[in-house]
Amino acid sequence: MIPDAQLESVAHTAARRIGRVLGWCVIVASPLAVIVGLVVLRPSAPAQPPQSVQLLDASEPQGWAEMYVRSWLSANRDDSAGLEAFYPTGMKSTRAVGTQIPVDTSTLSVVSPRPGAWSVMVAANILVQQPDGKHRARLACANASLVGSAEGYVATSLPTPVACPRTRAAVELDYPETAELNGSVGQSVHGFLSAHLAGRGELNRYIAPETNIGAIVPPLYAEVQLLELRTHEQFEPGQAARPLDGTEVHVTARAWGHDALGKVTTIDYALTLVARAGRWEVSRIEPAPLLAGE
Template sequence: MSAATRSSGGQEPPMAAGVALARMARQVRLGRWGVWVALACGPLALAVAALPSPAAPTAAAPAPSSSTVRTPAAADPSGYAELYLAAWLRSAASDESSAQARLAQAMAPSVALPQPAGAQSVLERAVAVRSAHREGGQWSVTVAAQYADFSVRYFAVPVVADASGGSFAVTGAPGQVAGPTTAKTPESVYGVVLPAKGVLAATVAEFLRTYLTGLGQVDRYLAPGVQLAALSGTSYTDLQVEQASAIEEAAAAETVPADGTKTRVRVQIKAQDKAGAWPLAYELTLTARAGRWEVSAFATASIAGGGGRS
């Protein structure tokens, strides 16, 4: 035991006791602050605890079933084949510096240019008429070349497309082929001939005359809610109905049937303007309402969402 301790009878000196008391007071204050901080941070701590841990692994999204997998459609390179064939036919090996020759060579560097001799008919346009998709992004596009002398030749252009459909390349020289044959026309479903003086034929004729000539109010022939865009760039003065036929037997009735009855009609007309007579054909759907037929579908007609006629 030290002399200082012995002199105080085993008690700590006054200075040491003061230091101990100050330390205890500081600990008490820190403890109070800790309690207030814990109370203030309690809601925040709960909110933080509710957040997912960044280290926690996320579950992988389930793979789509085979029934929902969508394979993107292959891009059709018909337009690319049209452009190439037009440039190829308008180019010549003797003038590789021409714009058409440079374009053809840029699209197919390995394909030789033609060598025209003498006067050639001028190419008017090239139009794709058929395309066939093969494996590995390979395509064969049949392109019709129409000339100024009204002759037409057909060429098969081999084209390859990448997986995204954003890049194409001509893989070989075009080959002249036979053009597509004319398909057999199926029998028309419009088998009910409308009486020329019947109420339905009269409605169709009046509607088309008003619509094509622009004389009169076409809305009076339309069913409620139907809107029809006006024609532009036309100057028909009159028309004549050549033939009108329908699918449903109700169209040939002498009187208008019950409200809600629908019929689909195909009408062939001859429209007259200053330049001559033009054979035109239209398909319409008419609906019976209040003792008369109204046009409920026609060409670009659209059903308006409310606000239609009543």
């Protein structure tokens, strides 16, 4: 064992050495600290907000108006549905719970009669309870009057019901020719829809090279049934079965999508197919079908 006196001497010696080392560290580090301080304190351009941050734009109150209309339609005698957050005056509803249920809302138009004021026309899909207790879908439109700035908005009144835009006459599509469902074009279209919508088969078998179309995951349907197929182009008998490479055909297809419960949804596709190696491959899902007269 080391005697106490000797141990104390060793401790004092070590403390002196550590003190000298720390002193030299301070001397050496001082200029560096000054430089770092100057760099840190140097004025710099204000940091830009992250790209993902979206600041409130007072010129676009559509989202607020949609939420206001949804709250107004949801209010009942037991729950104001947060209406006061949009219209502080509030409203006393006498409607029974569940008799009117807004499903979806969408902005149709925005008018600014003066700076800081807007009238937003909102369309809403509503489930309305009938006398037999069943709910039926109904489309309703209302104007929401708002005033505000970048700091926030407030409604000036309750929403005002107005007439929704009228539905125009049905358009005529430019697909005059009927194609056989079990023909070469029909088989390619059916195979594509089955792979794309139901995950049946390999999608790459039915799409042209370098085509950016993927299968929907998870599949929307368990099975797809092709009902009708029409083409924009006219083919001579047997011509579609032996197409020249690079030949294009524009089609519109109507199909049934069967879900896991066997329930059916009717769907339409406007497609462009191109011929390669004697068969038809889908090259594009068109954003809209061809219209007659265009």
